[in-house]
Amino acid sequence: MPRFLITKGCRPRNVYLTHAKCLVAIEAWIAVRLERSWGVCGGAEYRGLRPDSKLVLTHKGQSFELAFKHRELESGPEVYRACDALQQTISRLYRQAGIKQGSSHSGRRSLAARVLAATGDVETVQTILGRQCLDHSKPYLTVDPETVRQAFELAL
Structure with a gap:
C-alpha cells in the first residue's frame, strides 16, 4: 500500500x-x-x-x-x-x-502563522499546508494580536 x-x-x-x-x-x-x-x-x-x-x-x-x-x-x-x-x-x-x-497539527499551525506573518501571502500558506481549497487552510491561520494592531495603524 x-x-x-x-x-x-x-x-x-x-x-x-x-x-x-x-x-x-x-x-x-x-x-x-x-x-x-x-x-x-x-x-x-x-x-x-x-x-x-x-x-x-x-x-x-x-x-x-x-x-x-x-x-x-x-x-x-x-x-x-x-x-x-x-x-x-x-x-x-x-x-x-x-x-x-x-502534534502534527500544532506544528502546522505554527508554521502557517509564521509564513503568513513573514510573507502576508495566504496562497503560500495554502501550498505549504498542501491544501487544495483556501477555506481548508483557515483553521491553521492564527494572527498575532500585535500584527492586527499594526495593520490597523497602517490602515488608519
Whole structure:
C-alpha cells in the first residue's frame, strides 16, 4: 500500500522540519539507524538510508504495522487503516525534542502563522499546508494580536 493512502484525504504530505530541537532529534535517530544498519543502502545519497525505507521504525528496526480502525459515520460504517504506534512515536519525538505540547497539527499551525506573518501571502500558506481549497487552510491561520494592531495603524 502506498504511504499516501493512509494520510487524511489519501494525498501525499510534505513535512517541513523547522524546530532546531526536532532537527537534533532526527539527526540522532538517523545516527542510530546507520549504527544499527536499519534501512541503509551504503551510498551517500539519502544520507546512506534507502529512499524506500520509513524514517520512523519500531525499536527492532521494523516498519510499524497498520491496524484497522472502525468508525461509525452517518453514511454507515467505515473501516480504514491507521497507525497509532507511529503517532505515539512522533509524540515521543516531540517530547524528546523538548516540545511539551506538540502534534502534527500544532506544528502546522505554527508554521502557517509564521509564513503568513513573514510573507502576508495566504496562497503560500495554502501550498505549504498542501491544501487544495483556501477555506481548508483557515483553521491553521492564527494572527498575532500585535500584527492586527499594526495593520490597523497602517490602515488608519
